[in-house]
Amino acid sequence: MAQAQLPVSGEFSAAGGHHPTAWKWYDYFTFNVDHKLIGIQYLVFSFVFYLVGGLMAVVMRTELYTPDADVIDPNLYNALLTNHGTIMIFGWVVPAAIGGFGNFLVPLMIGARDMAFPRLNALAFWLLPPAGLLLVGSFFFGGAQAGWTSYPPLSLITANTAQSMWCLSIILAGTSSILGSVNFIVTMVKMRVPSMPWDKMPLFCWAMMATSILALLSTPVLAIGLILLLFDINFGTSFFKPDAGGNVIIYQHLFWFYSHPAVYLMILPIFGIMSEVIPVHARKPIFGYKAIVGSSMVICFIGLFVWVHHMFTSGTPPWMRMFFTISTLIVAVPTGVKIFSWTATLWGGKIRYTSAMLFAIGLLIMFVVGGLSGVTLGTAPVDIHMHDTYYVVAHFHYVLFGGSVFGLYAGIYHWFPKMTGRMLNEPLGKVHFILTLIGANLTFLPMHVLGTQGMPRRVAMYDPQFTQINQICTIGAFILAFSVIPFLVNVIWSWGWGEKASGNPWRALTLEWTTDSPPMIENWHRLPVLTHGPYDYGLAGHAPSETTPSHV
Amino acid sequence: MKQLPASIWTLTVGILVTLIALWAGNQNLFFPEQASVQAPLVDHFFNLMFMIAVALFLLVAGTIIFFAVQYRQRPGDEGDGVPLEGDFSLEAYWTLIPAVIVIVLGVYSVQVFTEMGGFAAGGGGGNHLLMSHGHQPHQPMPAQLVSDDGAEPAPAFKAEYGLGGSERPDVTVTVTGMQYAWIFNYPEGITAGELHIPVNKSVQLNIKATDVIHSFWVPQFRLKQDAIPGHDTELRFTATKVGDYPVVCAELCGGYHGAMRTRVYVHTQEEYDRWLAENQFAQHPDLSKAVAVHATE
Structure with missing residues (x-):
């Protein structure tokens, strides 16, 4: 029966064609169309930028150790805060979560040999290095200094050359994101292995579906805003110049129409990673598969209608403040459904405390804090006090660091064996986890107090009454910076000399574990056939073994 | 004798969480002094949300940590957990209860905003x-x-x-x-x-x-x-x-x-x-x- 279901293409042998059997190291620096290689290109590229963005944060926290601007020039401080935000979003979380894990995993999880448009896929990746170079290069012209939001008129009158490079860089990254999204949607619709119906598709793929739809709908709007900004700076137009009839509020709408959904672009794939990591290491079926799929789609939809909550204190009429308060609060419901579902998945499990699982559980708790502070911020009355303060900084770092970065680490510990064929060192992973957990909370928890008491964000100098709390944050940031070292050592050492990984070291049930580690070019000799659901742990007859299953 | 401890346990946890949340919500822990007509309105509303947030955090984080400890893999046990794939009524509760909470908060925020002069x-x-x-x-x-x-x-x-x-x-x-x-x-x-x-x-x-x-x-x-x-x-x-x-x-x-x-x-x-x-x-x-x-x- 299984044989009868195999498509003709399933008979292609990867090794029999004109392809080599495995990629060489230098292939990783070329325009290669293999989705796995592209995924790793994305991950390594974005991790380098994570380190760059992290170093910027360390310099900023050093500056904030004292109230006066005594370490660096305040304009350079603004350039650092602008590029820290930009790099962490467009250079790290988005390319790592969507480009990295999305590309590596989606075809493997649905039983495809590659993405639907492999060349487009490679093109999408290769748009990023020039984008990154533009950002780094902009520092030779002072660096963009108007914040990652780049509100005009400030962005129109500050460091014009650097600001233009910043715009071009984001437009390139956005184009890459649009190309990637089309590819993901088509791949999932058209290339699932025939034995995989929609309701057996792994949750990571569903998360990528929601992410891709959202990116496709919102990214062009950001591009519009930035192109208009670019024209205002360089070609004498006046879309956003108030003294020439322009309107600065319109830019904020265009910007946040993308950039709020961008928050979900950065967390939905992470939710997908959570839904894969938790069942495997808890040895339990995921609790509420359909609810998790549904909540991803609901977040994707409502996420398009909350953007004005970033503008409660700017140009927002009263009715809008109320409409967007309520729509914002509603997002908490589907997000809660996911948190509760993962918690329920833990119930009755036999939890393996691998580094991947530790980061996943850490994420759960950190994200609850970020979600709850988000509800308070989402209401207009409280936001009128809290907006643009350190309370906001605390909130989004709990969501983006405690959420996205913890999730990326969980994903790396979980899929590193599949990507490289080597296991990561577990004791080092645990040291990494504990340092990260302590550092993150020490850095970001006190910031809630700072903001509430009256410290605005994006300042190089502050009132001396905030000195003590800022020093705690700075010490936390140093611990956080240090926590990367055991991880880096672990990855580099394990990639070269780590213990060899079997095809399925975690005894997981999704399709990427049915091939070798690392998978061969074109993934399988013969496409796998789905004989069980992706999360059928504990169900009779589905006990997965550690060896690569033979092709039924 | 087998049922009793569980219910007492639940009751104790419930009372504890409520007390801690009530305490936290009435502390005005972090705000600077109130110097305008609007300030007490904002603080009161924030503290109400903070109270709910503390209660929810204690419940959710407590549950996660309890499960994480209780359902850890025991030495030598290589088996799988309970194959439970969902529970409709439980899922309905944790969708509807938060929905009611946020809608009530949303409506209340309109009220607070009106009192502040927002309209x-x-x-x-x-x-x-x-x-x-x-x-x-x-x-x-x-x-x-x-x-x-x-x-x-x-x-x-x-x-x-x-x-x-x-x-x-x-x-x-x-x-x-x-x-x-x-x-x-x-x-x-x-x-x-x-x-x-x-x-x-x-x-x-x-x-x-x-x-x-x-x-x-x-x-x-x-x-x-x-x-x-x-x-x-x-x-x-x-x-x-x-x-x-x-x-x-x-x-x-x-x-x-x-x-x-x-x-x-x-x-x-x-x-x-x-x-x-x-x-x-x-x-x-x-x-x-x-x-x-x-x-x-």
Whole structure:
């Protein structure tokens, strides 16, 4: 029966064609169309930028150790805060979560040999290095200094050359994101292995579906805003110049129409990673598969209608403040459904405390804090006090660091064996986890107090009454910076000399574990056939073994 | 004897969580002092949400940690967990209960926002510039005279956004944000670098910006409004406590954004009148209407 279901293409042998059997190291620096290689290109590229963005944060926290601007020039401080935000979003979380894990995993999880448009896929990746170079290069012209939001008129009158490079860089990254999204949607619709119906598709793929739809709908709007900004700076137009009839509020709408959904672009794939990591290491079926799929789609939809909550204190009429308060609060419901579902998945499990699982559980708790502070911020009355303060900084770092970065680490510990064929060192992973957990909370928890008491964000100098709390944050940031070292050592050492990984070291049930580690070019000799659901742990007859299953 | 401990356990946890949440919600843990009519409204609403948040955090994080410990892999056990794939009623509860909570919070926030004056923005409050100080009939009103003559038509202030009020304010001040200072213009012809206002009087700020976006924030008032080039905004409040508080720029406005700070002085009425009189004399000894500040706008 299984044989009868195999498509003709399933008979292609990867090794029999004109392809080599495995990629060489230098292939990783070329325009290669293999989705796995592209995924790793994305991950390594974005991790380098994570380190760059992290170093910027360390310099900023050093500056904030004292109230006066005594370490660096305040304009350079603004350039650092602008590029820290930009790099962490467009250079790290988005390319790592969507480009990295999305590309590596989606075809493997649905039983495809590659993405639907492999060349487009490679093109999408290769748009990023020039984008990154533009950002780094902009520092030779002072660096963009108007914040990652780049509100005009400030962005129109500050460091014009650097600001233009910043715009071009984001437009390139956005184009890459649009190309990637089309590819993901088509791949999932058209290339699932025939034995995989929609309701057996792994949750990571569903998360990528929601992410891709959202990116496709919102990214062009950001591009519009930035192109208009670019024209205002360089070609004498006046879309956003108030003294020439322009309107600065319109830019904020265009910007946040993308950039709020961008928050979900950065967390939905992470939710997908959570839904894969938790069942495997808890040895339990995921609790509420359909609810998790549904909540991803609901977040994707409502996420398009909350953007004005970033503008409660700017140009927002009263009715809008109320409409967007309520729509914002509603997002908490589907997000809660996911948190509760993962918690329920833990119930009755036999939890393996691998580094991947530790980061996943850490994420759960950190994200609850970020979600709850988000509800308070989402209401207009409280936001009128809290907006643009350190309370906001605390909130989004709990969501983006405690959420996205913890999730990326969980994903790396979980899929590193599949990507490289080597296991990561577990004791080092645990040291990494504990340092990260302590550092993150020490850095970001006190910031809630700072903001509430009256410290605005994006300042190089502050009132001396905030000195003590800022020093705690700075010490936390140093611990956080240090926590990367055991991880880096672990990855580099394990990639070269780590213990060899079997095809399925975690005894997981999704399709990427049915091939070798690392998978061969074109993934399988013969496409796998789905004989069980992706999360059928504990169900009779589905006990997965550690060896690569033979092709039924 | 087997059922009893479980229910007692649940009850104890419930009571503990409730007590901790109630305690946390009534501490006003982090806010600076309350110095405006709006401040207690904001704090009360925040503390209510904080209370709910503490309760939810304790329950959810507690459950996660309890499960994480209780259902850890025991040595030698290589098997799988309970193959439970969902539970409709449980999922319905944890969808509906949070939905009810956020909808109630959302509706309540509308109520709080109304009490704060949020729905009166642009409702005419901003147009009181020219008739704003009837309580001080002894003061000359140069700006009004200039405008009424039509000789030098100052553009009427029309707030599009902000927190306003429909009733006539007691004091109106025009606030101008620029890199990196706040300028306060009084209809009496006074220009100041700090904001001076009387206590327990309704104050209308008409907010403008000359260069980039700034944001006028007084943490002790819990109020913030952006100053936007090309759009007039307003902020209506009543200060309730004599004292001086920081005025902070909350929107990134350039390299020295962090240094764009000044003070707001809340005076008793007598002190305020004295301040007005002194400054009027100091800035305009001849009281000539020709130097009316508003004519320059």
